Amino acid sequence: xxxxxxxxxxxxxxxxxxxxxxxxxxxxxxxxxxxxxxxxxxxxxxxxxxxxxxxxxxxxxxxxxxxxxxxxxxxxxxxxxxxxxxxxxxxxxxxxxxxxxxxxxxxxxxxxxxxxxxxxxxxxxxxxxxxxxxxxxxxxxxxxxxxxxxxxxxxxxxxxxxxxxxxxxxxxxxxxxxxxxxxxxxxx
Amino acid sequence: xxxxxxxxxxxxxxxxxxxxxxxxxxxxxxxxxxxxxxxxxxxxxxxxxxxxxxxxxxxxxxxxxxxxxxxxxxxxxxxxxxxxxxxxxxxxxxxxxxxxxxxxxxxxxxxxxxxxxxxxxxxxxxxxxxxxxxxxxxxxxxxxxxxxxxxxxxxxxxxxxxxxxxxxxxxxxxxxxxxxxxxxxxxxxxxxxxxxxxxxxxxxxxxxxxxxxxxxxxxxxxxxxxxxxxxxxxxxxxxxxxxxxxxxxxxxxxxxxxxxxxxxxxxxxxxxxxxxxxxxxxxxxxxxxxxxxxxxxxxxxxxxxxxxxxxxxxxxxxxxxxxxxxxxxxxxxxxxxxxxxxxxxxxxxxxxxxxxxxxxxxxxxxx
Numbered sequence: 001x002x003x004x005x006x007x008x009x010x011x012x013x014x015x016x017x018x019x020x021x022x023x024x025x026x027x028x029x030x031x032x033x034x035x036x037x038x039x040x041x042x043x044x045x046x047x048x049x050x051x052x053x054x055x056x057x058x059x060x061x062x063x064x065x066x067x068x069x070x071x072x073x074x075x076x077x078x079x080x081x082x083x084x085x086x087x088x089x090x091x092x093x094x095x096x097x098x099x100x101x102x103x104x105x106x107x108x109x110x111x112x113x114x115x116x117x118x119x120x121x122x123x124x125x126x127x128x129x130x131x132x133x134x135x136x137x138x139x140x141x142x143x144x145x146x147x148x149x150x151x152x153x154x155x156x157x158x159x160x161x162x163x164x165x166x167x168x169x170x171x172x173x174x175x176x177x178x179x180x181x182x183x184x185x186x187x188x
Numbered sequence: 189x190x191x192x193x194x195x196x197x198x199x200x201x202x203x204x205x206x207x208x209x210x211x212x213x214x215x216x217x218x219x220x221x222x223x224x225x226x227x228x229x230x231x232x233x234x235x236x237x238x239x240x241x242x243x244x245x246x247x248x249x250x251x252x253x254x255x256x257x258x259x260x261x262x263x264x265x266x267x268x269x270x271x272x273x274x275x276x277x278x279x280x281x282x283x284x285x286x287x288x289x290x291x292x293x294x295x296x297x298x299x300x301x302x303x304x305x306x307x308x309x310x311x312x313x314x315x316x317x318x319x320x321x322x323x324x325x326x327x328x329x330x331x332x333x334x335x336x337x338x339x340x341x342x343x344x345x346x347x348x349x350x351x352x353x354x355x356x357x358x359x360x361x362x363x364x365x366x367x368x369x370x371x372x373x374x375x376x377x378x379x380x381x382x383x384x385x386x387x388x389x390x391x392x393x394x395x396x397x398x399x400x401x402x403x404x405x406x407x408x409x410x411x412x413x414x415x416x417x418x419x420x421x422x423x424x425x426x427x428x429x430x431x432x433x434x435x436x437x438x439x440x441x442x443x444x445x446x447x448x449x450x451x452x453x454x455x456x457x458x459x460x461x462x463x464x465x466x467x468x469x470x471x472x473x474x475x476x477x478x479x480x481x482x483x484x485x486x487x488x489x490x491x492x493x494x495x496x497x498x499x500x501x502x503x504x505x506x507x508x509x510x511x512x513x514x515x516x517x518x519x520x521x522x523x524x525x526x527x528x529x530x531x532x533x534x535x536x537x538x539x540x541x542x543x544x545x546x547x548x549x550x551x552x553x554x555x
Contacts, residue, residue, distance in 0.1 A: 002228050004208070004209060004212045004226075006228050006229065007209060007212060007213065007226045007227060007228060008227045008228065008229065008232055008264045009216070009218075009264070010218050010227070010261060010264045010265045010268055010342060010346035010347065011218070011261075011346045011347060011349065012255070012256065012257075012258065012261045012346075012347055013255075013349070041486055043488070043490070073294065074295075075294040075295025075296075075298065075299075076252055076294060076295065077252050100295075100299065100300055100357070101295065101298040101299045101300045101355075101356070101357025101358070102294070102295020102296075102298035102299060102357075103295065104357075105252070105253075105295075105298065105355060106252060106295070109252060129357065131353055131354055131357075132298065132354065132355050132357050135354050135355050136252075136253075136355075139252075139253055139254050
């Protein structure tokens with residue numbers, strides 16, 4: 001005799017992954033920090049990160065030494081070598097733009113990986129992809145992971161509109177990668 | 189509660205208990221929206237008994253989502269999809285065929301384009317299991333066609349965890365998602381089966397698979413001139429809406445009438461393919477009009493506007509079956525064929541069906 005409890009589970013899921021804290025130690029300001037820009041080939045991604053880097057340099061003293069890297073397999077988390085290089089060469093990394101079904105999730109995975117390796121990261125996703133971005137944070141065992149959103153769409157913006165997006169994002173990027181955010185998170 | 193008293197298998201099983209079990213499956217979030225067959229150990233064991241595979245063998249994974257597919261999970265999902273146990277060797281071959289599509293291992297299932305597999309079954313297993321190769325071949329109406337295709341969808345949903353509005357981010361998806369498993373109409377095809385182009389000898393049961401974005405018909409009952417007929421296909425294949433990269437694959441599922449007309453004019457599959465590869469594409473002038481004339485270093489099209497309008501952008505990157513697979517299926521009652529928009533390309537690698545595809549071991553011949 002079979003009962004409902006005898007119906008087999010088709011998911012294979014047994015436990016939720018519990019991960020380490022996804023928050024690297026923060027500096028209080030960005031003076032002299034070496035930035036890393038991890039763009040994912042999505043249209044306007046490189047430009048948006050570049051605009052943010054310029055603002056961080058001009059207004060907040062970030063170093064002119066910038067490591068620019070492109071993630072060619074945008075659907076997947078960044079390769080180990082690229083992670084190692086960014087961790088070695090950078091003090092703060094900007095990641096984006098999560099502007100598709102798979103790359104929004106993988107951008108969040110990259111941010112969490114960078115944080116766990118000790119580098120503060122600001123991950124930027126389009127606001128159309130919060131379900132998949134937050135879903136990845138759960139998969140990575142960091143369900144409360146904080147990423148930034150910008151209004152969808154991003155790909156069809158002209159350069160001036162991209163620069164405006166960067167200006168809009170700047171305050172939250174700052175609080176995300178400096179101590180201000182850590183304090184806020186603890187308080188919340 | 190009659191549910192707990194219901195036996196696993198009886199000739200006059202309690203329909204209300206069955207309804208409760210179906211609702212239970214819905215409540216767990218396992219369903220694609222249609223009822224699932226509640227899979228019990230004894231049922232799944234009958235699936236596993238058709239193949240010589242270890243249940244814990246891993247046959248697919250999305251490592252970035254921390255999910256894997258095993259033979260056991262494939263069997264559970266195939267049972268839930270409504271397959272009979274003897275379909276299971278076909279399900280495993282179909283899954284492997286889809287795994288050979290490079291986009292299935294990347295972010296394909298998560299894509300906004302919402303792709304769906306086109307599965308093509310060849311060989312004697314079509315008749316053994318009752319696959320439809322003729323009228324209404326894109327479905328529905330035939331249990332093996334529908335449930336094998338659905339099994340793949342349930343495996344992606346349940347075992348890989350790619351669920352709509354979660355990791356599955358299809359903007360609209362496509363009609364017939366997880367529903368298209370054709371048997372090739374080999375009996376009325378003038379050409380070699382797709383599986384032969386996929387490297388499997390003729391007469392061996394095999395499944396081919398590729399991710400697709402939609403299918404659109406070419407209805408031409410108007411000409412007896414093979415070049416006019418092919419020009420009609422070229423127009424549909426070349427439409428600009430499908431162009432997002434420099435090059436695109438496409439498939440054609442010819443109806444027997446079209447295939448036979450082309451073969452009657454002396455054209456092999458390779459000849460048909462070469463004709464289309466030569467002519468499919470758009471002029472820059474046409475592409476400028478839709479904002480897709482530019483091509484970046486990464487192969488993505490963009491609105492450049494300054495390209496030479498006289499230049500012709502060919503659609504196909506290569507001239508082989510990986511870029512333009514050709515299948516023959518459907519009834520021989522009209523000149524209606526289908527152009528299929530292929531997502532990333534065909535692996536040009538078909539997967540033999542290995543296992544028992546008959547209901548009992550006594551009656552079964554090993555494939």
